[in-house]
Amino acid sequence: xxxxxxxxxxxxxxxxxxxxxxxxxxxxKPVTPIARDTLAIHNEFMLIITTLFVVxxxxxxxxxxxxxKSVGHAPAKFSGPSGALQWFWVLxxxxxxxxxxxxxxxxxxFHAVIDMEDTKTRADMxxxxxxxxxxxxxxxxxxxxKFISNLATPPEQIENRAAKGENYLLEVDNPLxxxxxxxxxxxxxATDVIHTWWxxxxxxxxxxxxxxxxxxxxxxxxxxxxxxxxxxxxxKGHGFMPVVVKALPEAEYLAWRDAKKAELAQSxxxxxxxxxKDELMAKGKEVYAKQCSVCxxxxxxxxxxxxPALAGSKVVxxxxxxxxxxxxxxxxxxxxxxxxxxxxxxxFKNTLSDVELAAVITFERNSFGNRMxxxxxxxxxxxxx
Amino acid sequence: xxxxxITVNGHVGHHDGGHHPAGILRWLTTTNHKDxxxxxxxxxxxxxxxxxxxxxxxxxxxxxxxxxLMKPEFFNQLIGIHGLxxxxxxxxxxxxxxxxWQIPLMIGAPDMALPRLNNWGFWLLPPAAILLTLPxxxxxxxxxxxxxxxxxxxxxxxxxxGGIGVDFAxxxxxxxxxxxxxxxxxxIVTIFNMRAPGMTMMKMPLFCWGWLITAxxxxxxxxxxxxxxxxxxxxxxxxxxxxxxxxGGDPILFQHLFWFFGHPxxxxxxxxxxxxxxxxxxxxxxxxxxxxxxxxxxFIAIGILSVIVWAHHFFTAGxxxxxxxxxxxxxxxxxxxxxxxxxxxxxxxWRGAMSFETPMxxxxxxxxxxxxxxxxxxxxxxxxxxxxxxxxxxxxxxxxYALFAGGIMGVMTGVYYWLPKxxxxxxxxxxxxxxxxxxxxxxxxxxxxxxxxxxxxxPRRIPDYALQFAxxxxxxxxxxxxxxxxxxxxxxxxVQCMRGQGAPAGNRPWEGAEGLEWELPSPPPYHSWxxxxxxx
Numbered sequence: 071x072x073x074x075x076x077x078x079x080x081x082x083x084x085x086x087x088x089x090x091x092x093x094x095x096x097x098x099k100p101v102t103p104i105a106r107d108t109l110a111i112h113n114e115f116m117l118i119i120t121t122l123f124v125v126x127x128x129x130x131x132x133x134x135x136x137x138x139k140s141v142g143h144a145p146a147k148f149s150g151p152s153g154a155l156q157w158f159w160v161l162x163x164x165x166x167x168x169x170x171x172x173x174x175x176x177x178x179x180f181h182a183v184i185d186m187e188d189t190k191t192r193a194d195m196x197x198x199x200x201x202x203x204x205x206x207x208x209x210x211x212x213x214x215x216k217f218i219s220n221l222a223t224p225p226e227q228i229e230n231r232a233a234k235g236e237n238y239l240l241e242v243d244n245p246l247x248x249x250x251x252x253x254x255x256x257x258x259x260a261t262d263v264i265h266t267w268w269x270x271x272x273x274x275x276x277x278x279x280x281x282x283x284x285x286x287x288x289x290x291x292x293x294x295x296x297x298x299x300x301x302x303x304x305x306k307g308h309g310f311m312p313v314v315v316k317a318l319p320e321a322e323y324l325a326w327r328d329a330k331k332a333e334l335a336q337s338x339x340x341x342x343x344x345x346x347k348d349e350l351m352a353k354g355k356e357v358y359a360k361q362c363s364v365c366x367x368x369x370x371x372x373x374x375x376x377x378p379a380l381a382g383s384k385v386v387x388x389x390x391x392x393x394x395x396x397x398x399x400x401x402x403x404x405x406x407x408x409x410x411x412x413x414x415x416x417x418f419k420n421t422l423s424d425v426e427l428a429a430v431i432t433f434e435r436n437s438f439g440n441r442m443x444x445x446x447x448x449x450x451x452x453x454x455x
Numbered sequence: 456x457x458x459x460x461i462t463v464n465g466h467v468g469h470h471d472g473g474h475h476p477a478g479i480l481r482w483l484t485t486t487n488h489k490d491x492x493x494x495x496x497x498x499x500x501x502x503x504x505x506x507x508x509x510x511x512x513x514x515x516x517x518x519x520x521x522x523x524l525m526k527p528e529f530f531n532q533l534i535g536i537h538g539l540x541x542x543x544x545x546x547x548x549x550x551x552x553x554x555x556w557q558i559p560l561m562i563g564a565p566d567m568a569l570p571r572l573n574n575w576g577f578w579l580l581p582p583a584a585i586l587l588t589l590p591x592x593x594x595x596x597x598x599x600x601x602x603x604x605x606x607x608x609x610x611x612x613x614x615x616x617g618g619i620g621v622d623f624a625x626x627x628x629x630x631x632x633x634x635x636x637x638x639x640x641x642x643i644v645t646i647f648n649m650r651a652p653g654m655t656m657m658k659m660p661l662f663c664w665g666w667l668i669t670a671x672x673x674x675x676x677x678x679x680x681x682x683x684x685x686x687x688x689x690x691x692x693x694x695x696x697x698x699x700x701x702x703g704g705d706p707i708l709f710q711h712l713f714w715f716f717g718h719p720x721x722x723x724x725x726x727x728x729x730x731x732x733x734x735x736x737x738x739x740x741x742x743x744x745x746x747x748x749x750x751x752x753x754f755i756a757i758g759i760l761s762v763i764v765w766a767h768h769f770f771t772a773g774x775x776x777x778x779x780x781x782x783x784x785x786x787x788x789x790x791x792x793x794x795x796x797x798x799x800x801x802x803x804x805w806r807g808a809m810s811f812e813t814p815m816x817x818x819x820x821x822x823x824x825x826x827x828x829x830x831x832x833x834x835x836x837x838x839x840x841x842x843x844x845x846x847x848x849x850x851x852x853x854x855x856y857a858l859f860a861g862g863i864m865g866v867m868t869g870v871y872y873w874l875p876k877x878x879x880x881x882x883x884x885x886x887x888x889x890x891x892x893x894x895x896x897x898x899x900x901x902x903x904x905x906x907x908x909x910x911x912x913x914p915r916r917i918p919d920y921a922l923q924f925a926x927x928x929x930x931x932x933x934x935x936x937x938x939x940x941x942x943x944x945x946x947x948x949x950v951q952c953m954r955g956q957g958a959p960a961g962n963r964p965w966e967g968a969e970g971l972e973w974e975l976p977s978p979p980p981y982h983s984w985x986x987x988x989x990x991x
Contacts, residue, residue, distance in 0.1 A: 096911075097910055098911065107839065116834070119830035145742040145808040146742060147742070147743070149743035151746075164794065167790060171788065175834075183838045187776050187779070228521060228522055229522060230521040230522070230523065263610075263612045263616060277773060281701060281705075281706070282700060299914050301845070303531065304613060305604075306526070308916060309919050374600075413616060
């Protein structure tokens, strides 16, 4: 087995590109300066430790072959170094190890850390990433753009009822779009539990911690679509919240940005007008499928006790608002907008628009056997914020 | 002990006297170090299979992409309880079982210093194991939503959000911690007070040294873990906000507290094994252990370093650059005392007259595979590269090389080495060799692919994965099942010896064995050294 382990590790070190079609033996192709640096350091370290491994265990295996009782080797009696020469040979390996630790590995590691943590120098733009169970929200503070990025793989594929697509579990509805060649400062936070934002080809991985801002940076060198995943266990949907980043040349990025701004402005305008119940129900069904059905299930049956059913729910079947038009404490609208502390039920007023909130609340009150018959307008939601 | 000559004073007889009750009461009330050692080891073996079955269910789910066997919620429960069971209910009790059996025999004492405490230390374990696994059963009856689903690390706020499984796990950890501390106190008191006349600290067997450092580490760090999970408990139920930013707390505080315990824990699991290695290597090389003093000082150095490097377990959580650099370089410096141990192990074998019975096979397998754990640990210390390795399967592979190849295979080395002494019977050498080769091959088949999965970008603790990870996961699952099944050979071998099958072992079954325990008959009398031997 020792013999197997050596070539395997050596292979990891010396074959940056995939050697066999389906097997990936090393980091995926780096597309940022940090990822290139990390790959170079990793390859160097793997060579160092493989060499150490081979040399040390070659000595041991030599001894295991030569110094056997069955070949008649008589045991020596020594139990420690004696004399200056032996002491010298005992201390040499530790000299070498000190050199490897703090010079050969220590110096490049030092520079890599400094580079990685330098998020602020000459940053061209800022993106804020918010992790939440189990999706990512991306925000461009300078442009007022904000949207949610959800897993796009259909449940049929996960449950083996349909063939799995090429980007199974690594595809989203709204990828993060970034310009190529710009230094992007990435600010990270979370709304509920700790998540970790990771794109292997960027060489960065950083935790998104509720109540705190952490940061990292990327400068993507080539256009393309880059895929990663949440890397910190964050509950049942941990394996199902991918990170997808689309890197565009600057002109295309600017065009995307303007289009996105216009789209968001249009949907904000929707909040001003009165919506019919049918419109709200149709929109609400869409929102429910994306935001709510993971926990509360497509038919509203929930997964008790962690995720209560909405069908026949006590909370859903409360009056919509007080007679004065205020929130009913712990009522349906309050729960959806403000969430429930210490549970996976988050405050959706932070992530959904007025229209989406009004639609999904109306939908829940009039579906799964709930027959409240009433509806709420986006404008009312706006006044309750 | 390596150069000491030993005189056995007086007559060592079979004075067990029959003053102890028989049947189940014997085991419930026993204060005898051998009975308690046997119970610890048996408990560890049972829990090793409990934790093993959990992870085989996980590997079965991961055999192919897609969800086939279980829901993600249940998957998360299995991985966390697997970790807690293997660490707290399999490896730690196994090491304590060794300590109970061997320390009195090796230092020439009649028993442990605090026998009633010893009994209680063991009997705390079964209730804790039940607490840990009970939520699985409760969930079947519709009570609660199953066991701890946060991984074995309890990270807040996920653990604040969790169900009753978290509370059960918190209490289980409290009880396991009390048990460990009681065991540690007993070991320290025994070693300091009950060594045979003439056995100075620097003549004491290395196994006892390894355990002594372990015991101090346990006493230093278990209370921190107990404090951390208690803070978690009050956050969950009594309105405190230690780990809630909205109330002025900090989720990362939990990680600091947890890993202040968690990193020394690695050495708590490994030091007893490092302690027993020189005995086995020296026996089968027919040559004194190399560098006794150097190994003792390396144990002490590792013990000290282990409590000042904890934050390398969460580099990606973000911390100031000076902190990153400090934890990086201090972690790298652990490689120096560890290299001392590797050097001494290999130098013990060098120019010996080696033979490769099962314990020696396991010992050499341990050195090579644990070497991979150590070397990958060195690269993990680098903050920038760690950003890629961390939270990925690379880390999973790394710590299984440390805790399976280092911990479990080390324990198996010790069991094969001392089993003839404990039972008076030789195990089957053929089965032992089969067990070794199957374990080593399937272990590497299980965990070597996981290094590559991690490099390719597969995060740990996911119940389903992208298609590019499929081949390596399938290999890993096949390896895991062979690995699990081959442990049945071990059970068969041990049970046969316990039932009195096999050739009689004699006082000194190994030609090159040195040390007080080999002066006694196999199995040793119920009270080992009624008259203490003289060590010169």
